[in-house]
Amino acid sequence: MRFSRGVITIAIIVIVLAVAISVGLYHLLKRTPQLAERHAYCVVNTPGGVRNLDPEQAQISATIAAVAARRRLPERAVVIAYATAIQESKLYNVNFGDRDSVGVFQQRPSQGWGKKKQLMDPVYATKKFFxxxxxxKNYRKIPLAEAAQAVQRSAGGYAYAAHENExxxxxxxxxxxxxxxxxxxxxxxxTSAPKSRTAVARKQLARALGSTAIxxxxxxxxxxxxxxxxxxKYxxxxxxxxxxxxxxxxxxDGWQTGGQASARRVDLS
Structure with a gap:
């Protein structure tokens, strides 16, 4: 069977286009996972397990720990606060909730926790919680849900226990x-952060932690x-x-050993 020169030419063009499209799709699909990863995220990795967070959740978590350190509270207090915050807001600083509840702990202005603007400040809200x-009484030793419920007086206080491991x-x-x-x-x-931004970061840390001395x-x-x-953020x-x-x-992959970083100071840039 013979084909005209025109038919053969069209067939070659179709084949070339198909190959080009296939190669293009291959490289696009190959790059897509990498592109999808290029968003802000955080990972907490400890011997007890791994937890993925977005930046706001990580910032709230860091703030709670800093306020606890300022008050010289034990780690158990931090665990209770985290379990409560996970249940109440999933560690987000939300400006809405049941009735007039707001903030990371869903505290209610009408129940004497403070004004809405104050409760939307994670530092203030955490101080009030602690x-x-x-x-x-005996909050360090009693079951976590019991301790959290004594503070929150929630309709479903049993739910806090589910978040203890996390x-x-x-x-x-x-x-x-x-x-x-x-x-x-x-x-x-x-580019590195301007010194002014670094100074702002240290100032905001001091709001939660008090003295930033190591x-x-x-x-x-x-x-x-x-x-x-x-x-x-900074x-x-x-x-x-x-x-x-x-x-x-x-x-x-996160932290790398080596360098001149001191044990007496946390260096930011």
Whole structure:
């Protein structure tokens, strides 16, 4: 069977186009997962487990741990706070809720927790939560749900218990007990944060933590975790502490050992 030159030409063009489209689709699909990963996210990695967070959840978690450290509260208090916040708001600072409930702990202005504007400040809301928690008799030893319910007086207080394991993972990381446990990434340029932004970050840390002096390695890792969690918010590209460095680079797996990072200071840039 013979084909005309025109038919053969059309067939060749169709084949070439098909190959070109196939190659293009292959490379597009190959790149798609990488493109999908280029959004801000955080990972908490401890011997107790791994937890994925978005930046707001990480920032709320870091703030709760810092306020607890300022009050010199035990890690158990932080675990109770996390379990409560996960149940109430999934660790988001929401401006709505049941009736007049707002904020990360869904506290109600009508119940004497404070004004709505105050309760939308995670530092203030956390202080109020801990102020109530420490008044609960034997809160360190009683079941978590019982301690949380004594503070919240929720209609379904039993639900807090379901989040205890997750809360323990977060507490181990953000209190600084487990070093290098908080990892965050966000899309950014290669330039370092201006000194003014670094100063703002330290000022906001002080609101929650009080003195930012590093008196123990655990406190140093708490500050480092807070800084990494707030990296996107304050345009931080590097955090260094105690011989380890976190760099905002999607191609790097979180903290890297080495460098000149001191044990007496958390370096930000």
């Amino acid at each position: 102020a109530a928690l420490v008044k609960v 809360a323990e993972i977060l507490a181990a990381a953000f209190t600084g007990r487990v070093p290098q446990a908080v990892h965050c990434w966000y899309p950014s340029g290669k 008196t123990t390695k655990r406190r140093g890792w708490l500050v480092a975790a807070w800084s990494v969690a707030h990296a996107e 345009a931080l590209n590097r955090v260094g502490y105690n011989g380890a460095t976190w760099v905002n680079d999607f191609e790097r």
